[in-house]
Amino acid sequence: MRITLMKCLVCGSEKIIIRPTKMSDFLVARIFGDEEAAKEHPVNLCHCEECSFSFYDRRLTDDESGRLYEEYRRDEYQKIRERYDCWYTKKVNDALNHEKVALSEQKRIIMKIIRENVPVDIKVALDYGGNCGETFTEQIGTDEKYVYDISGVDINAEGIKRITDYKELLHRQFDFIMCNMTLEHISWPKEFMKLLYDIGMDKTYYYLEVPCENPFERDKFSLMKNLKLFFNPLYGKVRLVKHYFNLKKQPYMPMSEHINFFTPKALRMLVSCCGFDVIDVQENYEKSVLGKNNDVVSGVSEK
Numbered sequence: 001m002r003i004t005l006m007k008c009l010v011c012g013s014e015k016i017i018i019r020p021t022k023m024s025d026f027l028v029a030r031i032f033g034d035e036e037a038a039k040e041h042p043v044n045l046c047h048c049e050e051c052s053f054s055f056y057d058r059r060l061t062d063d064e065s066g067r068l069y070e071e072y073r074r075d076e077y078q079k080i081r082e083r084y085d086c087w088y089t090k091k092v093n094d095a096l097n098h099e100k101v102a103l104s105e106q107k108r109i110i111m112k113i114i115r116e117n118v119p120v121d122i123k124v125a126l127d128y129g130g131n132c133g134e135t136f137t138e139q140i141g142t143d144e145k146y147v148y149d150i151s152g153v154d155i156n157a158e159g160i161k162r163i164t165d166y167k168e169l170l171h172r173q174f175d176f177i178m179c180n181m182t183l184e185h186i187s188w189p190k191e192f193m194k195l196l197y198d199i200g201m202d203k204t205y206y207y208l209e210v211p212c213e214n215p216f217e218r219d220k221f222s223l224m225k226n227l228k229l230f231f232n233p234l235y236g237k238v239r240l241v242k243h244y245f246n247l248k249k250q251p252y253m254p255m256s257e258h259i260n261f262f263t264p265k266a267l268r269m270l271v272s273c274c275g276f277d278v279i280d281v282q283e284n285y286e287k288s289v290l291g292k293n294n295d296v297v298s299g300v301s302e303k
């Protein structure tokens, strides 16, 4: 490990350790095309010793993020992904797109944390980046439910309204704003938090959810730890073995869709650095169709 001059994107500390790696072939192919994927694109994986936030020092521009997430998990995406990540078959992609287990688990955790930390009725609620509004429960937004999403997917649940213009959010009054599984993909997390902050009013409650990940913990990718995957019928066993051999040949954790990695401590730091009052941050486990439990960090805060 080396020392870098990079500062922590969350707390600003200069106590950063790094591991040199590269952009994953999939990421390069998706953003720049297959020809570029043959070349090396070195980056550093960074870890803040103060707040335990981890991130890559190469950030994606809006254009690059746009290309990565355009038509996300549709046919073209799946084909490119399988070309570089052999385990990512159509069957896996379909299962992820119709992930009922993870969705009900996610709602279970959201409701548990709301019961413990939000003492008021949530009448008007917003899901920021909420896709088609599938994460709402009956209790969230009893009068009005809104989704802010610019991806253009259809909203398939009754009573949920879509907002596509950020400026419109500033004129509304929300009791509760949630943002799930987004911050791990965002190039500039503090600027993103400012967008969320500006929408809320005095006493708006916020719920943020991210995967709990620390790429600097030991044995993250040990075969023993991932052995359960071999008993999941979704995966081809030959492909899984090939995948582990490929991982051995590559530098550690090439940069892919997650460009930020949060622990409970890191999420707490981000939220408080951005002016919110932190009420609670928890780590929970959710079952998922992919066979491994999702380790999730959730934070509730108030403006």
Ligand SMILES: [Zn+2]
Residues within 6 Å of the ligand: 008, 009, 010, 011, 012, 013, 048, 049, 050, 051, 052, 053
């Ligand atoms: Zn930090």
